[in-house]
Amino acid sequence: VAVGWQLWIYYTLSPWTRDARVLANVVKIAPDVSGLVSKVNVVDNQKVAKGDVLFVIDQERFQVAVQQAQAQVELKVQALKYAEDTAKRDVTLGQQDNEAISIQSTERATTTAGEVQAELDAARAALATAQINLTRSQVRTPVDGYVTNLNIFVGNYATAGESVLALVDSDSFYVYAYFMETKLPAIRDGDPARIELMAG
Numbered sequence: 401v402a403v404g405w406q407l408w409i410y411y412t413l414s415p416w417t418r419d420a421r422v423l424a425n426v427v428k429i430a431p432d433v434s435g436l437v438s439k440v441n442v443v444d445n446q447k448v449a450k451g452d453v454l455f456v457i458d459q460e461r462f463q464v465a466v467q468q469a470q471a472q473v474e475l476k477v478q479a480l481k482y483a484e485d486t487a488k489r490d491v492t493l494g495q496q497d498n499e500a501i502s503i504q505s506t507e508r509a510t511t512t513a514g515e516v517q518a519e520l521d522a523a524r525a526a527l528a529t530a531q532i533n534l535t536r537s538q539v540r541t542p543v544d545g546y547v548t549n550l551n552i553f554v555g556n557y558a559t560a561g562e563s564v565l566a567l568v569d570s571d572s573f574y575v576y577a578y579f580m581e582t583k584l585p586a587i588r589d590g591d592p593a594r595i596e597l598m599a600g
Contacts, residue, residue, distance in 0.1 A: 412580075412582050412583075413582060413583060413586065414583065414586065415579065415583045415584075415586040415587045416583070417577050417578060417579050417580075417583070418598070419577065419578040420575055420576065420577035420578065420595075421575070421576050421577075422573060422574075422575055422595075422597070423573070423574055423575070423576050424568050424569055424570070424572045424573045424574070425568075425569040425572035426548075426566050426567070426568055426569070427542060427543055427545070427566065427567040427569055428563040428565075428566050429454060429539065429541070429563060429564060429565045429566065429567060430560070430561050430562055430563045430564060431457055431536070431537075431539050431558045431559075431560055431561075431562075431564070432533075432536040432539075432560055432561075433457060433462070433533050433536050433537055433560055434457075434557070434558060434559050434560045435457040435458050435461065435462075435537065435557070435558060436457065436458045436555065436556070436557055436558075437455055437456070437457060437458070437552055437553065437554055437555065437556045437557075437558050438456050438457065438458040438459070438554065439455060439456040439554065440454075440455045440552060440553060440554055441453050441454060441455060441456075442454050442455070442547045442550065442565075443547065443550065444547055444548065444549075444550045445546060445547060445548065446546065446547045447544075447545070447546055447570070448541045448544070448545060448546070448547060448567070449541070449544050450541055450542065450543055450544050451540055451541065452540060452541050453538050453539070453540055454539045454540065454541055454547070454565065455539050455552055455558075455564075456537060456538050456539070457537040457538075457539070457558055458537070459534060459537045459538075462530065462533050462534040462537050463534060465530040465533065465534070466527070466530040466531055466534055468530070469523065469526045469527035469529075469530040469531075470527055472523040472526065472527070473520070473523045473524055473527050475523075476516065476519050476520035476523045477520060479516045479519070479520075480513065480516045480517055480519075480520050483509070483512050483513040483515075483516040484513045486509050486512070486513070487506075487509040487510045487512070487513040491506055491509075491510070541567060542567075543567060543569045543570075543571065543572075544569070544570045544571055545567040545568050545569045545570045545571075546567065546568045546570060547565060547566075547567060548565070548566050548567070548568055549565055549566045550564075550565045551564050551565060552564040552565060575593075575595055
């Protein structure tokens, strides 16, 4: 009777279960820019550290885009200098002699300088975007983990936003367990737990 009682308590009230799984977060990796893959630095199941370069999308086009954007910025800087000098000259001339230049011409020169300033701001934003695209042509791992579902090779065309591999986050492993309702009252937050794997 005593043995039966202990077995009944163990199987119906003790907080244990065989219905559990070891899980981890899986991060899907997709490039932020599109292009031909020029280099793949990993293989399936390889352990990687946060910040490692997983693969590289051909950078030549992105480097040219940065150069074009830099040239546009320089062009707008010179255009702004000319527009500001013109506006300043027209304002000074108008203050010295009311009949030398019309108010309309002075206002037009000032407005033009403002427009060129806006164009310069837009050119600088385009340069920043080109630099971001160049940086993101190197796809880096966002977490420590293991490469899985590798589906990219040198020569493939990678499309922005399309997943080409996954990472199992090595810092996110956890056990997800199901318990019978009769066993839940014996479980408290912070209780230690022992886990024994039944399979590899």
